[in-house]
Amino acid sequence: MAKTATVFKANINIADMDRGYYADHALTLAQHPSETNERMMVRLLAFILNASEQLTFARGLSAEGEPELFEQALTGEIDLWVAFGQPDEKWLRKASGRAKQVKLYAYSGRSVAVWWPQHEAALQRYENLAVWEIPEPQVKAMAALVDRTMTLQASISEGQIWLSNATQNVHIEPVLLKAAH
Template sequence: MALKAQVIKAQLQIADMDRHHYQDYALRLAQHPSETDERLMIRLLAFALNASEQLEFARDLSGEGGAELWAPNLHGGIDLWIIFGQVDEKWLRKASQQAGQVKVYTYGGRSVPIWWQQNQQALQRYENLEVWEITDDSVKALGALADRNLQLQISINEGQVWIADAKTSVALEPKLLKGFKA
């Protein structure tokens, strides 16, 4: 018998001073049995960093390179496509062709520099691609916040992120590996 995804309820109070975005979000998202708490929290972090009325979690987390978090537009296109992990370049090519902006949030400790070294040159051609690294220490700290019912206050200022629940707070700073080309 297959294990079912666990439903996570998250109340986010986001104060993003960098983008002048201040809003509360009531989210419900699925955590697949194979998904770690750390990865779940990275998905919530990415939501907070890109929060908007259009941003939503994809229904399918098949891992086949599709957007896991995205902002579809009213014309049937995709304004923002977000993927997590150390993504294959062919999936990023597909995403770059289909979306206005693509963001990768990569994590994995010592394997990230190896992945980046192998893919950096190829990824430079995608002008609408941004690649962010979340350090191993940050990933572990985020994982410690995981719960089935989350109530988080998130502040973003000058690239630094503070995430707090009733008992714990975490400070982190995602590292930009590749930015959009203007």
């Protein structure tokens, strides 16, 4: 019998001074049995950093060529495609061709240090692609906030994020590896 996804509820109060965005979001996150708490929290962080009323998580694990987190225009065009991890350059080329803007959030410490130099030159040609690294200690600290029902506050100012619950605060400072042009 196949394992099913674990459902997490997250109520998030976002105060993004950098974008002038202030809102509360009630999210339901499905964690696939193969997904770690660290990866799920990177997905949640990406939502926080790009939050809007139209930003949506895919229904399940994304199939090849489909975004896990995206913002779609009323015309059906994908305005924002968010990817995670260290994907293949071919996959990012498809995303860049289908969306107005693509953001990649890489994590996993040492593997990013190996992956990025191998792909940096090829990814420079995608003008609508931005690549961010979330440092491993910060990803692990975010994973400590995981609970089946989470109430979180997120404050963003000058590129720094403070994510907290009732008892813990985590400081996150994503590293920009490649800016979109």
